[in-house]
Amino acid sequence: MKFTPKHLDENVNVSRTHPLAELAWMLGGLVLLTGILFFALGVSADWAASKAPISFENWLGETALVQFPGEENSALNERLQALLESLPSDSPLHQYRFRVFLSEVEEINAVALPGGNIVVFAGLLAQVNSENELGMILAHELGHFAHRDHLRSLGRGLGLALASALLLGENNAASDLISNTLLSFRARYSQGQESAADAFGLQLLNARYGHAGGSTDFFARLANEAGSRIPYLLGSHPHPGARIENLNRLIAGRGYAIEEPQALGEELKALVKISANGTAP
Secondary structure, three states: OOOOOOOOOOOOOOOOOOHHHHHHHHHHHHHHHHHHHHHHHHHHHHHHHHHOOHHHHHHHHHHHHOOOOOEEOHHHHHHHHHHHOOOOOOOHHHHOOOEEEEEOOOOOOEEEEOOOEEEEEHHHHOOOOOHHHHHHHHHHHHHHHHOOHHHHHHHHHHHHHHHHHHHHOOOOHHHHHHHHHHHOOOOOOOHHHHHHHHHHHHHHHHHHHOOOOOOOHHHHHHHHHHOOOHHHOOOOOOOHHHHHHHHHHHHHHHOOOOOOOOOOOHHHHHHHHHHHHOOOO
């Protein structure tokens, strides 16, 4: 007797949907789930950053300093202290023990590290022409501390590393790259965070000197060298021209006066000259 299987019109084990369509739905769902997870991690990181104790930051800061070799500089610390004395008495920044380090790196940059440590690169110091310009740079970094951007950036990096590990596994090139970038503590803030730090720095600069003169001079020189704004669209820093426009709007809106910037002190002049020559401070 020959067995003839009966054809089943309704079979729950056989899908009527094309396999490629099912794959697309699965991938779409995975991407959506990952996006929700990363958003949740980002929100959690922002909340944790606002609650993290200074003692935790100090521990992170000592770890980060190892990756940013430099010498603590008394002249830069003196300028920073003058800015801190211009802060309101109830400012949370008074809880930090701030220190400024000068690095031999020829990059035009400065970074705010956890625990109140600020590293100014020789390449940036070589471009400074007045006390007010330096004050704006240091006040900008204080703005990152005021908004706790350094911890928020680190927390979102941890979220990205976790999302990569969940999707691709722990031992893959993407998660390794993310981890290495994260552990470098190089603060790569969003353009919104940079603009907010500029606004904070401008307010503090005005409180320190009684006017906003010199607040845009440094960015003006960078703008002349930067050229097109297109490369900045995906960058962490706004184009120097955009920063100048935003600062000028704030100066006009807040009614700040513009006066002649203060010339560099002799000690700073020597530091700037040494940095420009590429020799060790």
